[in-house]
Amino acid sequence: MRVFLLLTVLLFGLNSNAQKKIDCSLQTKEYQEFLSIKNFEEAFGPWEFVAKNCPTQSESLYLEGVKIIQYKIDNAKNEEEKETSVRQLMKLYDQYHKNFPNSIEDYEVYKAMALFDNSIDSKDEVFQLLDNGINSSLNKVTSGNAIFNYFKLLTEKNKNGDKSVTNDKVIEKFTLLNNRIVTLNETNPAEKETYVAASRAINAIADNFLTCDVLTEYYEKKLAQNQENAAWLEASLNVMYEKCAATPIFLTLAEKYYALKVSAQSANYFATALLKNRKFDEAKKYFLESANLEKNTSSKATKYYTLATGIYSNDKPKAKEFLLKSIEFNPKLGKAYLFLAQLYANSASDCAKTDFEKKAVYYLATQTVKKASVADEVLKTNVAMFVNDFSKESLSESDISNAKMNGKTMTIGCWINEKITFPSK
Structure with a gap:
């Protein structure tokens, strides 16, 4: 008899679960049909049934649930009804994390922003949720x-005057948050504007508080316990980079970071520190290494362009070499052609022995600058201005004809070392 009862209970349970799954499938189909025509109000009932009876059915249940509940929030009749729906959304994030923990590790951040974005006046609660979520899952947070x-x-x-939030804690969090935004900038380029705005806003808040003196005191105090921690050194350098790169502590941090991890970034930090400390020859070496190690082609092109127009601007052969490299890695970098054309024009007197050769240099500069607008249409106005200026000093059609150079090729020596082929008549 006991065996019969046990079997009956088991069969009833299995049938009940099977029935629930069938009902959930039907209700899912129903609410998704309502969602397809943006009827969020009618979608709520069947969606709520599925969320209650089949919470592990799929992640889409939660993603769609966020949209449905947000509709209720946006269309609430009063503040009380609105907050009730916001609290329901927060419970949904709890349920999402419970059933799919790896998909939403930073669920407390989502809960906090549900309160904040929907203007629920609960500042302390928002802070506590953000503090918990960011402390436990900062590497998962994507919201700038x-x-x-x-x-x-x-x-x-x-x-x-909150004693739990010391100056050291503010600096520590600023360091971590800034580093996270840098990472997000690199990994989510589609959201770059959002992250740049967040970075500027954070830096604006910290600007008066986080002076170089305050940062120096903090990093000198923390260096001993972190000098083998590459991640900490990287984050610290990123914080100090904009306004404190000339400080001795920045040079120390940069040197230690480079010693632990040779990369485009560490070489750039070290080069910047050396440059700020007027160690120019060493700085050149590490700026060049940073450009050579850079894997992102667009960033690589930018670094070569910066080398050409900055630290090597007085070394024309090297400047040309780096400008051509920048164009190689980013053919749309029209400004590299602009700078190269100016280098040519500025060397007309130095690299020409005759008046014809001098004009030929300007002719080359004119042809070079025209490539800038082909590479980047935004530069059309600048190109037109330079073409106008260079053309005044350049070879005319009659100059070329009188010299019997139509259809011929001429080599310009000096550091320029380029060939010009003149058009036929």
Whole structure:
């Protein structure tokens, strides 16, 4: 008899679960049909049934649920009804994390932003959720707005005398948050504008508080325990890069980071520190190494262009070499042609022995600058201006004909070392 009862219970349970799955499939189909025509109101009932009875069915249940509940929030009749729906959305994030923990590790950040984005006045709760989420899952956070608001609330607590938010904690978080934004900038280029805006906003808040003196004191104090920690050194250098690269501590951090990890970034930090400390020859070496090690072709082109127009601008052969490399890695970098054309024009007197040769250099400069607008149409106005200026000093059709150079090729020596083929009559 007991065996019969047990079998009956088991069969009833199996049938019940099977029935639930069938019902959930039907209800899922129903709410998704409503969603396809943007009828969020009618979608809510069947969606809620599935969320209650089949919470592990699929992740789309939660992604679609966010849209449905957000519709309820946006169309709430009053503040009380709105907050109720926001709280429901927060519970949905809890449920999402419970059933799919690897997909939404930073669920507390989502909960915080549900409160913030929907203007629920709960500043302390928002901060606590952001603090928990960012402390546990910063490497999963992708919201630039969440990062900014966390830092804003953190600094407010510091200013208001909250003893749990010390100056050291503000610097520590600033370092981590800045580093996270740099990473997001590199990995999510489609959202670059958002991350740049978040970075500027954070830096604007920190500008008065995080002076070079304050940062120097902090990093000198923390260096001993972190001098073998490449991630910490990288994050610290990123914080100090804009306004404190000339400080001795920046040079120390850069040297240690480079010793631990040779990369385009570490070489760039080290080169910048050396340059700020007027060690020009050493700086050149590491700037060049940074460009050579860079894997992103667009960044590589930019680094070669910077070398040509900055530290090597007085070394014309080298400047030309790096400009051509920048064009090689980014053919659309029209400004490289502009700079190269100016280098040619500025060397007309030095590299020409005759008046014809001098004009030929300007002719080459004119042909070179025209390539800039082909590479980048935005430069058309600048190109027109340079063409106008260079053409005044360049060879005319009669100059070429009188010299019997139509259809012939001429070599310009000196550091320019280029050939010009003149058009036929």
